Amino acid sequence: MTFLTNAVFKRYLAVGPSAQQAFKTRAKKKPSSFDKFFPQQGNARKKQWEVLNEDKESWFKRKYAHVHARERGQASDPYGKKEAHVDKLREIKNQAKLGQKKHKSKFQNSSMVQKLMNDNPILEYVYGTNSVYAALLNPARTSHSRVLYHGTIPGKIMQKVDELGITTEPADKHRLNLLTNYGVHNNIVLETKPLQPMEIAYLGDVDAASAALTVHELxxxxxxxxxxxxxxxxxxxKRFPLGLYLDEITDPHNIGAIIRSAYFLGADFVVMSRKNCSPLTAVASKTSSGALELLPIFYVDKPLEFFTKSQEMGGWTFITSHLADATAEKYTTGKTLGVRDLCGMCTELPIVLVVGNESQGVRTNLKMRSDFFVEIPFAGSETNVRAPEPLVDSLNVSVATALLIDNILSCK
Incomplete structure (x- = not known):
């Protein structure tokens, strides 16, 4: 220890005068105490509640309990500038999100079906053996581009293709699937122009002797x-014609099934409302098994005028299918027929059977202009012992239409 002290003293003597003075100054300073930063007993600053001799909790309640959070917010923003700024930022953020979505939508990958269809929007791809053959027989199809096939073309189709001079083109199944949106194409697809049904104003007179009816085109x-x-x-x-009127049927499968039943059972033509009704697509043609190409089909743009003029000018009777309810009693009273009452009606007068939308049925304004109403009775409630109420209380529109057509054209 004495050795260390001597060594320090010798180093002190070796340094210059300025360093010696700094060393002396540093040696005079007293060591710092941690306790000096804490207030000593009796010198601490008193809190406000201590000055008033009041409990801390009661003091805070008395001073700040009346200040509502919403009032504090209003007081801090008396002119609504902060709120307006926050709204502006929120609107900018929403606009940025919308802009981003719009930008992304421009670069979304469209399906191959859309790309193939968009190459030429005036073309339609009819598929299926019966549908393609019926389309080749239909003179209303003004132009056919080509027949795409996989494997071999059926003989009856090939014969008609040769007669019309249509180009044939082999294709793999994947391409046919894309063209038909994975429909049951039977390895053959016809590229053709869509059907353009005639738009008529009303149905005219019927000549039962020559078995001809007149339609008035608009x-x-x-x-x-x-x-x-x-x-x-x-x-x-059947001495007089039977026609169908389809009111706002939106499912192309139902359209095709109705036309197939109508053609098979002996109906003479189909009239469709142009608005809110499924168009005559390749899906409808496939579902109809080609009957769509063989049965006369017309469009109507003004259904109410069509009903009224057909009744007045041509003596046509409109029978509407419906479900009985309290709201319809005011215009169905005395006009309701049973299903068996339809038998043999085409031996007496020309008839148009009206069927409506899959969920809402025929529109009310068309019901009010109908001559008669018919409902297929429900007979399955007692056989279902598991459900407290019938779960299936109606038929598909195509099935119901087939039953009604069959009863109208039946003699028994």
């Missing part, structure tokens, strides 16, 4: 052009 300048169309007759069961 021209460009609103003139009526009359066309005579033959209809089929059956001995003792």
């Amino acid at each position: 021209g460009f300048s609103n003139e009526n052009i009359m066309h005579e169309i033959p209809y089929s007759t059956k001995a003792d069961c």
